[in-house]
Amino acid sequence: xxxxxxxxxxxxxxxxxxxxxxxxxxxxxxxxxxxxxxxxxxxxxxxxxxxxxxxxxxxxxxxxxxxxxxx
Amino acid sequence: xxxxxxxxxxxxxxxxxxxxxxxxxxxxxxxxxxxxxxxxxxxxxxxxxxxxxxxxxxxxxxxxxxxxxxxxxxxxxxxxxxxxxxxxxxxxxxxxxxxxxxxxxxxxxxxxxxxxxxxxxxxxxxxxxxxxxxxxxxxxxxxxxxxxxxxxxxxxxxxxx
Amino acid sequence: xxxxxxxxxxxxxxxxxxxxxxxxxxxxxxxxxxxxxxxxxxxxxxxxxxxxxxxxxxxxxxxxxxxxxxxxxxxxxxxxxxxxxxxxxxxxxxxxxxxxxxxxxxxxxxxxxxxxxxxxxxxxxxxxxxxxxxxxxxxxxxxxxxxxxxxxxxxxxxxxxxxxxxxxxxxxxxxxxxxxxxxxxxxxxxxxxxxxxxxxxxxxxxxxxxxxxxxxxxxxxxxxxxxxxxxxxxxxxxxxxxxxxxxxxxxxxxxxxxxxxxxxxxxxxxxxxxxxxxxxxxxxxxxxxxxxxxxxxxxxxxxxxxxxxxx
Numbered sequence: 346x347x348x349x350x351x352x353x354x355x356x357x358x359x360x361x362x363x364x365x366x367x368x369x370x371x372x373x374x375x376x377x378x379x380x381x382x383x384x385x386x387x388x389x390x391x392x393x394x395x396x397x398x399x400x401x402x403x404x405x406x407x408x409x410x411x412x413x414x415x416x
Numbered sequence: 417x418x419x420x421x422x423x424x425x426x427x428x429x430x431x432x433x434x435x436x437x438x439x440x441x442x443x444x445x446x447x448x449x450x451x452x453x454x455x456x457x458x459x460x461x462x463x464x465x466x467x468x469x470x471x472x473x474x475x476x477x478x479x480x481x482x483x484x485x486x487x488x489x490x491x492x493x494x495x496x497x498x499x500x501x502x503x504x505x506x507x508x509x510x511x512x513x514x515x516x517x518x519x520x521x522x523x524x525x526x527x528x529x530x531x532x533x534x535x536x537x538x539x540x541x542x543x544x545x546x547x548x549x550x551x552x553x554x555x556x557x558x559x560x561x562x563x564x565x566x567x568x569x570x571x572x573x574x575x576x577x
Numbered sequence: 578x579x580x581x582x583x584x585x586x587x588x589x590x591x592x593x594x595x596x597x598x599x600x601x602x603x604x605x606x607x608x609x610x611x612x613x614x615x616x617x618x619x620x621x622x623x624x625x626x627x628x629x630x631x632x633x634x635x636x637x638x639x640x641x642x643x644x645x646x647x648x649x650x651x652x653x654x655x656x657x658x659x660x661x662x663x664x665x666x667x668x669x670x671x672x673x674x675x676x677x678x679x680x681x682x683x684x685x686x687x688x689x690x691x692x693x694x695x696x697x698x699x700x701x702x703x704x705x706x707x708x709x710x711x712x713x714x715x716x717x718x719x720x721x722x723x724x725x726x727x728x729x730x731x732x733x734x735x736x737x738x739x740x741x742x743x744x745x746x747x748x749x750x751x752x753x754x755x756x757x758x759x760x761x762x763x764x765x766x767x768x769x770x771x772x773x774x775x776x777x778x779x780x781x782x783x784x785x786x787x788x789x790x791x792x793x794x795x796x797x798x799x800x801x802x803x804x805x806x807x808x809x810x811x812x813x814x815x816x817x818x819x820x821x822x823x824x825x826x827x828x829x830x831x832x833x834x835x836x837x838x839x840x841x842x843x844x845x846x847x848x849x850x851x852x853x854x855x856x857x858x859x860x861x862x863x864x865x866x867x868x869x870x871x872x873x874x875x876x877x878x879x880x881x882x883x884x885x886x887x888x
Contacts, residue, residue, distance in 0.1 A: 355559065357566060358563065361563070361566055368571070371574075372574055386554075389550055390553065390557045390561070390562055390565050391565045391569055392565075392570070392573060396577050399576075401572070401573050401576045403569045403572060405553050409546050409553070412549070413542050413543075413545075413546045416538075416542045416545070419762055420763060422598075423598075423603060423764075424767045424770070426767075427758075427764045428770065430610050430767075431667070431767065431768065431771060434610050434613045434667060434671055435663060435664065437614040437617040438617050438663065438667050438670070439667070440617075441620060441621040442620055442637060442641070443641060443662065443666065445621070445624050446624075446638055446641040446642075447641065447645065447659075448626075449626055449638070450638065450641070450642055450645070452626070453628065
């Protein structure tokens with residue numbers, strides 16, 4: 346079973362959740378996916394999704410960090 | 417005019433007696449005294465002359481020694497001066513070197529500190545900038561934009577993960 | 578009574594001493610001699626061999642030293658100086674003192690009775706007015722007030738006045754008690770003889786018999802002649818010494834006596850000073866000439882010619 350953690354600044358709507366879950370399931374049909382939704386205002390916006398060690402952080406904060414690092 | 421032999425003879429004897437008396441009682445002692453005195457004076461003068469010569473000799477020796485001594489003294493003085501000067505110079509140089517080293521160290525530290533400060537400042541500015549951006553963003557992103565963002569990203573997420 | 582002028586060329590007798598006549602000049606000279614001998618004895622007793630002499634000794638030293646240097650200046654030879662000095666010094670002192678004693682106040686004025694030799698005494702009366710006594714030969718006596726008859730200087734002078742007074746007894750004349758010894762020819766002759774004789778003696782003692790080669794020179798006729806002249810010269814020296822001294826002093830005496838007699842005491846005063854000067858000079862001259870002749874005689878004959886030529 347794979348856990349997917351989804352962190353966001355604001356709560357996702359149900360539609361969004363559905364979309365996401367469906368999409369992921371389609372990508373990993375064999376797996377049993379578990380979705381955990383976290384509310385993290387400090388992300389400021391966007392999503393930060395981690396799954397089995399892989400992370401896809403598209404949050405605004407992440408981008409800010411990147412910016413900060415470039416400075 | 418009358419010339420009497422007896423009288424002449426008498427006067428001759430008379431003179432003879434006076435001559436004898438004066439010679440024996442006056443001339444001999446006085447001349448001896450004068451002679452002795454002259455010899456004493458000559459001896460004294462000779463002795464004085466000798467003393468003068470010795471004195472001159474001593475003077476010359478003294479002069480020579482004095483000159484030598486003063487030469488030595490001068491040499492010592494010069495050596496000492498030279499040494500002192502050299503030492504002073506060495507000390508001075510050392511001091512200068514130290515000073516320069518310290519200065520450099522100081523400058524280096526200063527520069528380091530400045531850099532660090534700068535970096536800190538940079539860091540702070542960055543932080544401040546990010547914080548500002550955060551704040552701004554936090555406030556600028558309203559609910560609609562949030563949803564929009566999320567929507568966009570969902571697809572990407574699905575794609576990447 | 579005015580003083581009388583008394584001038585006499587020869588000395589007069591004042592005392593008869595066991596047949597010896599003592600003239601007034603001999604008397605004076607004896608005074609000087611006694612004084613000098615006495616002084617010598619006194620000096621001897623006072624003499625100290627020291628560098629701080631008494632005033633008297635200092636004075637004597639001064640005189641002796643000056644005279645010795647004077648002698649030495651001429652001889653330039655210590656041996657000769659030591660030999661000549663006593664004689665020269667004594668000549669000088671003796672003559673000057675005698676000269677000065679003649680100038681002493683009272684000398685020539687204090688009078689005594691003249692004494693004659695016993696010879697003339699015995700035959701007084703006979704000889705009194707004609708043959709003058711030996712010691713009273715040429716007497717010029719000018720007596721003021723007394724009618725001075727013949728003022729003559731002839732040998733056979735008269736003694737008219739005196740013959741008047743003491744007839745039958747010895748001639749009495751007032752003569753001076755004292756008279757400068759050097760104003761007596763006897764004295765000066767004595768001194769001159771001593772000087773010249775000593776010159777010859779010294780010559781012989783220093784040069785041996787060669788000294789007489791001065792007088793006896795057979796090398797050439799002219800030499801011989803010169804030798805004779807030298808002999809005459811020596812005798813002439815005696816005469817010259819004697820008369821020089823005698824003439825100066827005696828003439829001085831006469832000068833002073835006449836001046837004082839004529840003019841009083843003040844005017845002759847400068848002449849008195851002159852006589853002091855003359856007395857000193859004559860003593861010096863006598864001594865110096867004697868010294869020169871001594872020195873000449875003791876030098877070699879060859880040098881003498883140069884010296885004589887210079888003199």
